Amino acid sequence: MRHIFAAAIVIAASTAHALAGSQSGKPRYFVKAWLQKTDKSFEHTTGWCDDSYRCFVPIGEHMIELRDVSGSSYSLSFRSEHSEESPCCVLRNGFHDVRLKSGYPRVAPLYYSPEIWGDKGVRPFGKLIIVVEDLHKPNQAPETSGL
Numbered sequence: 001m002r003h004i005f006a007a008a009i010v011i012a013a014s015t016a017h018a019l020a021g022s023q024s025g026k027p028r029y030f031v032k033a034w035l036q037k038t039d040k041s042f043e044h045t046t047g048w049c050d051d052s053y054r055c056f057v058p059i060g061e062h063m064i065e066l067r068d069v070s071g072s073s074y075s076l077s078f079r080s081e082h083s084e085e086s087p088c089c090v091l092r093n094g095f096h097d098v099r100l101k102s103g104y105p106r107v108a109p110l111y112y113s114p115e116i117w118g119d120k121g122v123r124p125f126g127k128l129i130i131v132v133e134d135l136h137k138p139n140q141a142p143e144t145s146g147l
Helices: 002-017
Strands: 031-036 043-049 054-061 062-067 073-080 089-091 097-101 106-112 124-134
Touching: 002 106, 031 054, 031 062, 043 062, 062 124, 073 089, 073 124, 097 106
Parallel strands: none
Antiparallel strands: 031 043, 031 124, 043 054, 054 062, 062 073, 073 097, 089 106, 106 124
16 A cells, blocks of 8 residues: 555656745755545645755645754654644644654654544544655765776
8 A cells, every 4th residue: 555655656746846835945855745635535745845944845735844854854743734833633643743764755644633623532634645855865876887
């Protein structure tokens, strides 16, 4: 199943334009994301982050917030676009943010925040499949000698 979502991210990245969003510096990290909601609807986006501590990438009517992005990891939170202060969703760990590794697709299951439902059980929101790639990472392809 993850391979299908990873392939979907690659397809989305090849067909969607990269959005600069609110970033004003030079691109440092390339972000590709796919949001699969429980009703089977989806959104996808591509964007970039600069070297700032916080980075926002819009996806549909929602916002992905990345913090402390490095070549090896980043912190992720997901929120409604209209409300920067209160995230709409919690992650599998029950918190509004999670630390993930960079460089390959990660699947982050999302659940509505308990305060939205009056603390009446867990309500799935969907899954966010995301990959953050360091644009300054050296090319790791093996060198070949001249023929």
